[in-house]
Structure formats: C-alpha cells, structure tokens
Amino acid sequence: MRLYLVLVRVRLRAQASYRTSLVLDVGASLGIALLDVLAIFVVFSNTSSLNEWSLSEVALLYGVSASAFSVAEVAVGQLSQLPRLIRTGSFDLLLIRPVGSLFQLVTLDFEIEHLGRLVAGASMLAYGCARAPVDWTVGDALTLALAVAAGAVIFAAVWVIVSAIVFWTVDGHETTTAVTYGGHVFTQFPLSIYPAALRIVFTVIAPLAFVAHVPVAAVTGNDAPVGPWATPLVALLAGAVALAVWRFCERCYRSAGG
Amino acid sequence: MIANSTFALIQMSVLIAVLGNREEVAQYDRAALVGYAWLAQAFFAPTQVWGMPEMADRIRSGDIAVDLVRPLDVQLSALATDMGRSGYELLFRCVPLVVLGALFFGVAPASAATLALGFVALALATAVSFAFRFLIESGTFYVLHERGSLTLSMLTVSLFSGLVVPVPLFPDWLEQLVELTPFPSMLQTPIDVFLGSTGGKSPLWVIGQQVVWLLVLLASGRVAFELGYRRAVVQGG
Numbered sequence: 379m380r381l382y383l384v385l386v387r388v389r390l391r392a393q394a395s396y397r398t399s400l401v402l403d404v405g406a407s408l409g410i411a412l413l414d415v416l417a418i419f420v421v422f423s424n425t426s427s428l429n430e431w432s433l434s435e436v437a438l439l440y441g442v443s444a445s446a447f448s449v450a451e452v453a454v455g456q457l458s459q460l461p462r463l464i465r466t467g468s469f470d471l472l473l474i475r476p477v478g479s480l481f482q483l484v485t486l487d488f489e490i491e492h493l494g495r496l497v498a499g500a501s502m503l504a505y506g507c508a509r510a511p512v513d514w515t516v517g518d519a520l521t522l523a524l525a526v527a528a529g530a531v532i533f534a535a536v537w538v539i540v541s542a543i544v545f546w547t548v549d550g551h552e553t554t555t556a557v558t559y560g561g562h563v564f565t566q567f568p569l570s571i572y573p574a575a576l577r578i579v580f581t582v583i584a585p586l587a588f589v590a591h592v593p594v595a596a597v598t599g600n601d602a603p604v605g606p607w608a609t610p611l612v613a614l615l616a617g618a619v620a621l622a623v624w625r626f627c628e629r630c631y632r633s634a635g636g
Numbered sequence: 637m638i639a640n641s642t643f644a645l646i647q648m649s650v651l652i653a654v655l656g657n658r659e660e661v662a663q664y665d666r667a668a669l670v671g672y673a674w675l676a677q678a679f680f681a682p683t684q685v686w687g688m689p690e691m692a693d694r695i696r697s698g699d700i701a702v703d704l705v706r707p708l709d710v711q712l713s714a715l716a717t718d719m720g721r722s723g724y725e726l727l728f729r730c731v732p733l734v735v736l737g738a739l740f741f742g743v744a745p746a747s748a749a750t751l752a753l754g755f756v757a758l759a760l761a762t763a764v765s766f767a768f769r770f771l772i773e774s775g776t777f778y779v780l781h782e783r784g785s786l787t788l789s790m791l792t793v794s795l796f797s798g799l800v801v802p803v804p805l806f807p808d809w810l811e812q813l814v815e816l817t818p819f820p821s822m823l824q825t826p827i828d829v830f831l832g833s834t835g836g837k838s839p840l841w842v843i844g845q846q847v848v849w850l851l852v853l854l855a856s857g858r859v860a861f862e863l864g865y866r867r868a869v870v871q872g873g
Contacts, residue, residue: 402784403783405784406791410791413791413795413800414800420801421654421805423805423807424654424661424662424805425654425661428650428653552637552639553638553639556638556639556643557642560639560643560646563646567646567649571650571653572645572649573649576646576649
C-alpha cells in the first residue's frame with residue numbers, strides 16, 4: 379500500500395511539471411465527457427421521458443457512471459499498455475520484479491487528466507440532485523456515494539478481466555474498448571431500453587448494470603431488477619474474481635522469448 | 637467489429653427509446669433510426685472523422701521537410717493515401733458491419749439508387765473529412781500546442797458530424813447552425829443518402845454540398861499549408 383502511494387506521488391509530480399499539457403489534457407478529457415452529456419440533453423430535447431426516466435433521473439445515472447468510470451480510468455487505465463508490453467517482450471521484465479505484475483501495470487503511470495470526466499460526472503450529479511423529483515434522505519445520499527465507490531471497483535474489475543484476455547489474444551484493444559468505454563455509455567441510460575441480450579451481457583457477464591441503474595433506481599423509485607444492497611456485494615465479488623482471473627491468465631502466459 | 641457492434645446496439649437502443657410511441661422523430665422512422673445507429677458505426681471507420689494526426693506529428697518533428705522534397709503534391713498524395721486506407725476499411729469493417737445490421741436488424745438501403753449514391757456520398761465524406769483534418773493539422777505550423785486544437789476539432793467533428801446523435805435531432809437553432817458547417821457532410825450525409833432519409837432535400841443536393849465543401853476545404857488547406865510552411869523553420873538542416 380505504501381509503495382502504491384509513493385508511486386502515485388512520483389507519477390503525479392512528473393505530470394505536474396508539464397503544467398500546460400496537463401491542463402490541456404484535463405480539458406480534453408472533460409470535452410470528451412461533455413459529448414456524452416450533450417447527447418443526453420439532445421435526446422431529451424426530443425422526448426420528455428425515456429421509458430419513464432426523466433432528464434434529471436438520467437442525469438443521476440450519468441453522474442454516478444461518469445464519476446465511477448473516471449476513478450477507475452485513473453486507477454487501472456494503464457492496462458491498455460499490456461498489448462504493447464507483451465508484443466515487445468517488455469512484460470517479462472515485470473515478471474522478474476518482486477511485485478505483482480498487475481500492481482506494476484496499473485502504476486506505470488497515473489493519468490490524473492482523466493479526472494476531467496469526474497468534473498462532468500459531479501456536475502451532472504449535482505444537476506440531477508437539484509432537479510429530480512426525489513424526497514432526499516441521508517440514505518439516498520449514502521446510496522449514491524456508495525454507488526460511485528462500488529461502481530469504480532466494478533469498472534476496474536471488469537477492465538482487469540477483459541485485459542487479462544490479452545494474454546491470449548495479444549491485441550485485445552477492440553474488445554477492451556467495447557466493454558470498458560462501451561460499458562460506460564451503456565450505464566448512462568436505463569436498462570429497460572436495451573435488448574435482452576445486451577442487458578444479460580452487462581448484468582451477468584460484466585455486471586455494469588449494478589453501477590448506476592440499480593442504485594439510482596432505488597433512489598428515484600424506478601424499476602430495477604434488484605435492490606441497491608447488491609451493488610457493494612457485486613463490487614467485492616467482481617474484485618475477487620478479477621484478481622483470480624488475472625493470476626490465472628498470468629500463469630498461462632508464455633512469452634515470445636520462451 | 638465487437639466495439640462497433642456494441643456501440644451500434646447501444647445507440648440503436650437509445651434512439652428507439654427516444655422514438656417511444658411515435659411514428660417518427662425529425663425525419664427518421666423506426667427503421668431509419670435502427671439503420672442510423674449501424675451505419676454511423678459502419679461509416680465511421682472509412683471516413684475516419686476522428687483521424688490519426690499523422691501529419692501534425694510530422695510537422696512538429698520536422699519530418700514534413702522530407703515530404704516537401706518529394707516530387708509529389710503533399711496534400712493530394714496524402715488524400716490518395718487516405719482514400720486507399722478508406723477503401724480497406726470499407727471492405728473489412730464497413731461491409732461486415734452493414735451485413736450484420738442487415739441480417740439482424742433489417743438495415744437496408746431505400747433503393748438500388750440510394751445504395752449507389754450512398755457509396756458516392758461515402759467517398760466524398762471521406763475526402764471532406766480528410767480535407768478538414770489537413771486544414772486543421774496545417775495549423776501545427778502556427779501553434780505551439782497543437783494537441784489542444786486537434787482535440788477541440790475532434791470533439792467538434794464528433795458531435796456535429798452526427799456520430800453521437802443524428803444532427804436533425806438537435807434543437808432547431810443548433811441544427812440550422814450545424815447545417816452551415818462541413819461536419820454533417822463527413823458522416824451524416826452518406827448515412828442519410830443510403831437510408832433515403834434526407835428529409836425534404838434531394839440526395840443530389842446534399843451530395844452537391846459535399847462537393848462544395850470538399851473544394852473549399854482543399855483550397856483552404858493548400859493555402860494554410862503553403863503559408864505555414866513558408867514561416868516554419870526546420871531544425872537540423
């Protein structure tokens with residue numbers, strides 16, 4: 379844990395020395411997130427409700443999803459380096475060191491600029507909280523806060539599992555993008571709009587439905603397949619599965635150099 | 637393919653949910669909305685509205701000097717290269733995605749004529765997309781932090797080309813503004829021509845707009861590049 383914090387500080391200091399670049403990158407990250415936000419507003423300029431979800435309620439969905447996703451992106455986003463490391467044989471270097479390869483991968487860098495998306499997420503959360511027809515209680519606030527935290531864990535776990543496939547395919551970039559970024563877009567809208575196949579994939583296989591829809595539905599009173607208590611449980615389970623899958627795939631790995 | 641299909645499914649679901657119980661929204665009925673989601677993903681690869689800023693990198697590193705020594709016109713040879721890349725994407729990404737959409741969701745051109753015109757519009761869209769990117773990347777000669785302008789242009793293009801949401805679904809004032817820009821010509825137009833959902837306008841009219849934008853952007857790009865190159869100093873001799 380201490381090593382993690384040291385590495386985080388080191389990477390952050392390195393990034394801070396290129397201040398203009400960092401500001402531009404945060405802006406870029408925020409801009410990309412705003413595309414999704416604008417899409418939501420455009421959607422609701424054409425309809426007043428999306429399967430009985432109003433704009434402010436979808437704003438809550440987006441807020442939780444984007445906040446959770448941005449934290450996960452900063453924490454484990456470096457996993458996208460895995461294909462390159464395997465292809466160039468550099469991954470073997472990680473295996474020799476006395477620290478786990480997963481730990482090393484996610485601490486390769488710490489791209490704080492992805493928190494630009496967090497700004498968008500927090501803003502939409504604020505907007506949703508202000509406008510949604512909800513009698514806010516402390517329980518509701520806790521549910522949402524827990525949703526963001528657990529959501530980050532679930533996104534990160536899914537990211538790890540999908541990246542572990544790269545040990546076999548070497549270039550899993552597209553599948554990773556589909557599940558991580560695609561998953562993030564998926565969680566921005568209520569489950570009921572999706573065809574059954576997609577819903578099953580994102581509930582059972584990659585449990586992203588628990589990130590936003592389940593907890594927010596509990597707060598707003600919309601339909602949900604299960605109560606909000608499921609979300610932290612799913613997070614714990616997903617985290618455990620992710621670590622196990624990673625260890626298994628790592629053991630199966632045969633590098634190019636033999 | 638997997639990423640494209642996932643995004644297509646998600647966008648399709650959102651658009652159909654927007655439609656709700658209505659017959660159509662803007663100029664799109666249910667079938668057109670489904671088609672839109674698939675074609676947006678299918679046409680995204682050949683038109684490359686996001687684009688790899690290769691030329692910007694070459695300008696920044698000075699490698700552009702090599703290109704200028706060659707007996708080829710920089711812009712037109714880059715255009716040819718891009719069209720070639722687009723052809724590859726058309727065969728290996730676009731066609732499979734359209735076939736997938738056709739098999740599972742009934743995505744289809746309105747007629748043989750719109751199919752043919754759709755290809756023309758797609759080729760033009762690729763060229764317009766290239767010309768715009770060439771123009772923006774030429775800005776690298778002038779700007780210290782080209783990444784900022786490149787990112788900004790990428791975001792603008794993504795939104796206004798209809799990649800995220802179809803342009804006709806924008807609020808009226810925004811839609812009218814965007815129609816004055818070249819961005820819909822990069823992605824929205826071939827989709828609409830293919831599906832036959834160009835609203836009140838004739839497909840030939842929107843294709844004509846593409847041609848006009850192509851010429852304007854190519855010309856501006858040449859000027860920007862020429863002027864930029866003149867003021868640039870390449871280090872290393």
